[in-house]
Amino acid sequence: AQKVTQAQTEISVVEKEDVTLDCVYETRDTTYYLFWYKQPPSGELVFLIRRNSFDEQNEISGRYSWNFQKSTSSFNFTITASQVVDSAVYFCALSGYNQGGKLIFGQGTELSVKP
Amino acid sequence: SAVISQKPSRDICQRGTSLTIQCQVDSQVTMMFWYRQQPGQSLTLIATANQGSEATYESGFVIDKFPISRPNLTFSTLTVSNMSPEDSSIYLCSVGGQGGSGYTFGSGTRLTVV
Numbered sequence: 471a472q473k474v475t476q477a478q479t480e481i482s483v484v485e486k487e488d489v490t491l492d493c494v495y496e497t498r499d500t501t502y503y504l505f506w507y508k509q510p511p512s513g514e515l516v517f518l519i520r521r522n523s524f525d526e527q528n529e530i531s532g533r534y535s536w537n538f539q540k541s542t543s544s545f546n547f548t549i550t551a552s553q554v555v556d557s558a559v560y561f562c563a564l565s566g567y568n569q570g571g572k573l574i575f576g577q578g579t580e581l582s583v584k585p
Numbered sequence: 586s587a588v589i590s591q592k593p594s595r596d597i598c599q600r601g602t603s604l605t606i607q608c609q610v611d612s613q614v615t616m617m618f619w620y621r622q623q624p625g626q627s628l629t630l631i632a633t634a635n636q637g638s639e640a641t642y643e644s645g646f647v648i649d650k651f652p653i654s655r656p657n658l659t660f661s662t663l664t665v666s667n668m669s670p671e672d673s674s675i676y677l678c679s680v681g682g683q684g685g686s687g688y689t690f691g692s693g694t695r696l697t698v699v
Contacts, residue, residue: 505688513675515628515690517586561627571616571681571688575628 472497474564476576483552484584491547491579493562499523501567504538504545509559509578521545552583587612587680591691598668598698605664606694608678613658616681619651622693623674631676634661668698 473496483489495504506518519529521538529536533550549556559580563573588611598604608617619631631651632640640653655661665672678691 507690513695514692515677517688517690520688569681571679572618572630572633573628573679573688577627 472499472502472564472566472574474562474574474576476560476562476579478579479577480580480582482582482584485554486551487583488548488550489552489581489583491549491560491562491581493545493547493576495543495545495562495564497564497566499566499568503565503567505563505565505573506536506545506547507561507563509561511558515561518547549581552581554583554585557581557583587614587689589678589680589689589691591678591694593694594692595695596697598696600669600698602668603664603666604668604696605662606676606678607662608660608691610659610680614680615658617655617661618679618681619653619661619663620677620679620690621674622677628677631663633681665696668696670698672696673698 475494478492481489502523504521508516508518519536526538526540535548537546545562559578561578562576565573590609592607596604617634620628621631622628630643631646632642632653634640634653634655636655636658642648650666652664673696676694676696680689
């Protein structure tokens with residue numbers, strides 16, 4: 471069975487602080503994909519990143535960075551120098567190779583960045 | 586990546602009625618997915634819709650309550666039938682691709698049942 475756990479339900483930081491959102495997953499698939507999405511209060515899902523199971527390189531995109539470690543089944547997301555506009559719910563998700571896009575979502579982490 | 590147009594964006598409905606949500610994709614896609622997000626919760630897959638075949642429903646969801654149509658490779662509808670306040674949620678469609686590449690979501694339909 472596939473499962474995604476985001477143990478942090480809510481995080482509150484002050485602007486310019488760095489913050490890491492944790493994601494731990496479970497799967498028996500040898501090939502799989504991991505995702506992060508942002509959901510602002512308006513409700514739409516904004517795609518942030520997709521990572522393949524065979525690519526453990528960390529990725530950086532501006533203030534965002536992701537740390538993928540297969541040994542600990544984790545795919546953590548760090549926001550550097552957080553801004554108020556980063557306030558949203560962030561979801562980690564998992565998809566097996568043969569699932570064609572069917573996603574298993576974690577419970578989400580609500581990030582609040584205060585000025 | 587595909588672009589999805591989802592309608593309506595929001596609606597307030599009376600209990601006992603039905604609402605049909607539409608998703609139009611700007612390219613042909615094999616699989617489309619329908620998700621529900623209850624207030625304050627994560628997203629849960631309702632069903633997978635393939636063109637030319639019946640939708641495949643996840644545990645806890647049934648066709649009588651959530652009938653789905655997939656008449657072609659760019660369009661799908663989800664109907665929420667005989668609604669109750671417990672159906673108040675955001676409903677989102679998503680398109681999938683080969684090798685887990687699917688990641689595009691519609692903008693969501695925020696449904697309130699009164």
